[in-house]
Amino acid sequence: MRDPVIPGTSMAYHPFLPHRAPDFAMSAVLGHQPPFFPALTLPPNGAAALSLPGALAKPIMDQLVGAAETGIPFSSLGPQAHLRPLKTMEPEEEVEDDPKVHLEAKELWDQFHKRGTEMVITKSGRRMFPPFKVRCSGLDKKAKYILLMDIIAADDCRYKFHNSRWMVAGKADPEMPKRMYIHPDSPATGEQWMSKVVTFHKLKLTNNISDKHGFTLAFPSDHATWQGNYSFGTQTILNSMHKYQPRFHIVRANDILKLPYSTFRTYLFPETEFIAVTAYQNDKITQLKIDNNPFAKGFRDTGNGRREKRKQLTLQSMRVYEDRHKKDTGTSDESSSEQAAFSCFAQSSSPAVSTVGTSNLKDLCPSEGESDAEAESKEEHGPEACDAAKISTTTSEEPGRDKGSPAGKAHLFAAAEPGGRARDGGRLDKASPDSRHSPATISSSTRGLGAEERRSPGREGPAAKAEEARALPAKEAAFAPLTVQTDAAAAAAHLGQGPLPGLGFAPGLAGQQFFNGHPLFLHPGQFAMGGAFSSMAAGMGPLLATVSGASTGVSGLDSTAMASAAAAQGLSGASAATLPFHLQQHVLASQGLAMSPFGSLFPYPYTYMAAAAAASSAAASSSVHRHPFLNLNTMRPRLRYSPYSIPVPVPDGSGLLATALPPMAAGPLDAKAAAAAAALAASPASVAVDSGSELNSRSSTLSSSSVSLSPKLGPEKEAATSELQSIQRLVSGLEAKPDRSRSASP
DNA sequence: TCTCTCACTTC
């Protein structure tokens, strides 16, 4: 208590608001009724987490803890604890930031996305490939930011890989516990973030629901980005055969504990969408990964890995087979189809040609029917392809607003859209086909009455799924799934099909206003996030924060949010029906997934918070600024999170991309292919090798192809195919040991 | 479909 209490500083901060303690040294003044919390009731089982410097700390803490334990009203405490900041919150220089995020390795992502990216999930966790990397700009150099990413369900469907394409196979399984990954360098200054590529390669995907890593935070039910409990950790739990969409978040805050009350800027890159699998389904994806992931080098056709040996063996076998077949049939015509298939393989796996090769494969393989070649052709030529070509991953370049373009590039996920449209932290509501390819989706959350909160014309919902399912057959193979749907349609779908219609939180969610009054749970001893939690050193331990109606503390951080939250609460019930399905669902999911150490989502009745909010927001419904405690300007300019600081959509960069990505085959892949072809031409030896390896490496594909071909080829072909397969198996069997002798022999 | 082991790679 070295610093004197500044008289007249009426900015009291609720001691239980975790984000206060780290920020401000507080003095406790006994005997004063805190006017700010007229009817505040402390949570019955919450442990007070308050860092109070000075001699008064303990007595105050004792009181607070006692109150918390017994659940008695704050106001009934004997000597009242009046907490004040020791220093006035001088409006720090808050430089307006305008974060822009650029997805790194976009081309790579595009290649994968075009084919319907799959990400393997394992019990122990598997990294994402391509790795999710972004480059940030437009941050306030001095301000601290926490960067996170999470992965949300892209829709409500379960998929299956059938006939070389992903198809909807029913409704999604129950959502897995939500996880988010905080970049280990968080928090760091904007300058630091901007100086490097921010990579999330350490994030792992798992299907192991029993994974205990991480700790849990509870977010307000009306938080625009996340609602309910989220656990933080390095592993994200996903459902196999479900589609997911990674999201990147920038939060201007210097402590993890502030997350639930901070403004989020969310960036979404459609090209990073993927389907989680326990085993690769699509050979093209497998090959792409092998060709691009350093750790999979051993499976490439070139180099000294086993693939090398294998391809050689296969090549030999192939020659034998071909010779025999020619002799048997006396003509190459019949076998042409298979020959073609083989040649496809040979080309497809050329290390250098990777993507191109796979592309060619489809085109060259009639056996796959319309499936690949056709599908891909459609993909690349279709509107989506065009959009993709125009996509720019830099938000600043986001054409997002460009409604005129085929693809509404920018996805601005708004918390509160005019239409009451909101984005939940869960299922990704797909927007129209156009928006689907937007380079980056930005969403600001936690803002007050969603000034800037807007979202792209909804991403599809369940209904869209159905549509998608319908459209699939005719659509492109791999990733066709993404269907488009109008907002209205989507909304209708949501309302009608939402698994959790009528959820009570609808109002708040619908508006996506930020209600600061929710509890925050922390798992004691589970802090593994390092720096981000530095402020917790004070021994916050198990922490339970409550929010007062005025919750000035919180509002101090983001008063507009507060007001909106209150307003949202006030609206409760009125608009449950208006809550988009995905939001409702999300909320439900949140509640269903009690990750709190306390065993429940909320340790105390939700009404507790609601009441507080209501009290504080009497008229706040629409005017944040009118409320004395909510008024940002009045309260704390310093903490103002510019509600208008939404990432600015950028001009449509389609032109650039169009150039970079010529329609269809002219894309990067083709360029690559051309290069590869050139390389091959220059090196006959490598060609031979590649061919063989290709065939071998794609044995599985071959098998499937053969099967599908059988009907068309007739008995002879079938027999031939079987023979080929036998050879393949033989080769595989020999591969392990005999390769030397094998390779040595002519 | 999923899980596990294996050989191979990177770092």
Next chain:
DNA sequence: TGAAGTGAGAG
């Protein structure tokens, strides 16, 4: 050197 990340393939 060894831990950790790969896909293949068997079960």
